[in-house]
Amino acid sequence: xxxxxxxxxxxxxxxxxxxxxxxxxxxxxxxxxxxxxxxxxxxxxxxxxxxxxxxxxxxxxxxxxxxxxxxxxxxxxxxxxxxxxxxxxxxxxxxxxxxxxxxxxxxxxxxxxxxxxxxxxxxxxxxxxxxxxxxxxxxxxxxxxxxxxxxxxxxxxxxxxxxxxxxxxxxxxxxxxxxxxxxxxxxxxxxxxxxxxxxxxxxxxxxxxxxxxxxxxxxxxxxxxxxxxxxxxxxxxxxxxxxxxxxxxxxxxxxxxxxxxxxxxxxxxxxxxxxxxxxxxxxxxxxxxxxxxxxxxxxxxxxxxxxxxxxxxxxxxxxxxxxxxxxxxxxxxxxxxxxxxxxxxxxxxxxxxxxxxxxxxxxxxxx
Amino acid sequence: xxxxxxxxxxxxxxxxxxxxxxxxxxxxxxxxxxxxxxxxxxxxxxxxxxxxxxxxxxxxxxxxxxxxxxxxxxxxxxxxxxxxxxxxxxxxxxxxxxxxxxxxxxxxxxxxxxxxxxxxxxxxxxxxxxxxx
Numbered sequence: 001x002x003x004x005x006x007x008x009x010x011x012x013x014x015x016x017x018x019x020x021x022x023x024x025x026x027x028x029x030x031x032x033x034x035x036x037x038x039x040x041x042x043x044x045x046x047x048x049x050x051x052x053x054x055x056x057x058x059x060x061x062x063x064x065x066x067x068x069x070x071x072x073x074x075x076x077x078x079x080x081x082x083x084x085x086x087x088x089x090x091x092x093x094x095x096x097x098x099x100x101x102x103x104x105x106x107x108x109x110x111x112x113x114x115x116x117x118x119x120x121x122x123x124x125x126x127x128x129x130x131x132x133x134x135x136x137x138x139x140x141x142x143x144x145x146x147x148x149x150x151x152x153x154x155x156x157x158x159x160x161x162x163x164x165x166x167x168x169x170x171x172x173x174x175x176x177x178x179x180x181x182x183x184x185x186x187x188x189x190x191x192x193x194x195x196x197x198x199x200x201x202x203x204x205x206x207x208x209x210x211x212x213x214x215x216x217x218x219x220x221x222x223x224x225x226x227x228x229x230x231x232x233x234x235x236x237x238x239x240x241x242x243x244x245x246x247x248x249x250x251x252x253x254x255x256x257x258x259x260x261x262x263x264x265x266x267x268x269x270x271x272x273x274x275x276x277x278x279x280x281x282x283x284x285x286x287x288x289x290x291x292x293x294x295x296x297x298x299x300x301x302x303x304x305x306x307x308x309x310x311x312x313x314x315x316x317x318x319x320x321x322x323x324x325x326x327x328x329x330x331x332x333x334x335x336x337x338x339x340x341x342x343x344x345x346x347x348x349x350x351x352x353x354x355x356x357x358x359x360x361x362x363x364x365x366x367x
Numbered sequence: 368x369x370x371x372x373x374x375x376x377x378x379x380x381x382x383x384x385x386x387x388x389x390x391x392x393x394x395x396x397x398x399x400x401x402x403x404x405x406x407x408x409x410x411x412x413x414x415x416x417x418x419x420x421x422x423x424x425x426x427x428x429x430x431x432x433x434x435x436x437x438x439x440x441x442x443x444x445x446x447x448x449x450x451x452x453x454x455x456x457x458x459x460x461x462x463x464x465x466x467x468x469x470x471x472x473x474x475x476x477x478x479x480x481x482x483x484x485x486x487x488x489x490x491x492x493x494x495x496x497x498x499x500x
Contacts, residue, residue, distance in 0.1 A: 034462050066461065067440055068479040072492065076478040104490055113492060117383040117478055119417070359439070 023148045024189035027086020030298040031077040032178040032345040035064040037357045046168045058259020062176035062286025065162045071100040072110045074179035075160035076117040082181035085339045090120040094152025099135025099159045099290045134316025136290040143184035155184040159290035166214035176286030180294030190332040194325045199234035206317030231265045234321035235313045246271040250308040253279035253296035255315035299342045306330045382493030389416035398454035420476030422450040429465045459495045473499040
């Protein structure tokens, strides 16, 4: 012990409490439903000027789940893509967490449905998580801890949501659907997670009571004291602890409730907004909630080269942010042919009008 | 049948993962799973077999007048799918319109919600198919 203290090695290890080494992404997958509705088509119904809303939110359309899709079905599709990409046996998955704020059941886990559909049962632990839009990245952290302590070989972290916005509410323009899945392990990594740091407070910016169909929010209060405070502080906290700056990363992914917030957060942190481009999907598919930062990361990994660094910071209302520093490994090129690029789902789309959208989202009481 | 938890639960392996059976004696593949090989009878040895979920449209029809519980989805395409391993099954082909479907069209399995037992009951999930291209 004394020898270790003298050499400084023990101290070095102690400071790494939040920084886990040699844990990373073995494979990943995403899923976005095929249907879209344009912001203008929603605005027209409520007597708003579509182009103004489109411009103010930085979103042109959003994804809409099919009648037979929910957070569980999308989680399964993204997870199957991730397992194929990773090239692992589903039986090697020791933990499976699904983060969502639209779990199909109030009581009965989505995670067991996903585990069964993957063929990962019965030798694993599974649970559902909820933390507004960041439950999926928290699932990544849970898996990192279990993998690095050798409790499990592989952990599967999923963020999946079919989010709802009250008709005519601002949220209706962006609340969309999608799922992202990441397999966390120690070997055959496509990217190493160099470290993670979280910033959490009790901030009532957005909520939904158990019996409510639609969430409520604090309007402009969701900005500065909620999104920006947590995203900026989590990112700064990670930078300080891991001693890197905005120039040391090649790509940046932030939670993206609309097309503008991530760009403003980047400006506050002195990050070149061009680094956001591959992972900024909200303008095309809307805010996929728990999946938003995870799909942004998946789209970024689709184009990233070995050796490049990616910074990802999620945000969940209520409120908190998880920030990650990720280094792409040589292994990514080898697995590229097995992945389903996210662009496949983003480019394959069919537009609905507002009437069809109301039917698809079952917004009429008689449905 | 959809309202019973045990009967729905028993069919989870076939509905979620396309697990059928194969006879080790005559190598015939079956879906849904069979307990006894109709060709080999007592000489047959049945084992579980997971199908890949890749197949083609053997035949199809557009359902305009759906059974109870599927009204909101009509019209939808219901098809006989020939799996690449041989067996045929009936499933919906989703994410498409009737004009996109043709006999012989390649399809792959997806995981979707099949039916809900009312607003308070179980949600039943299972396989449907989408066109591969």
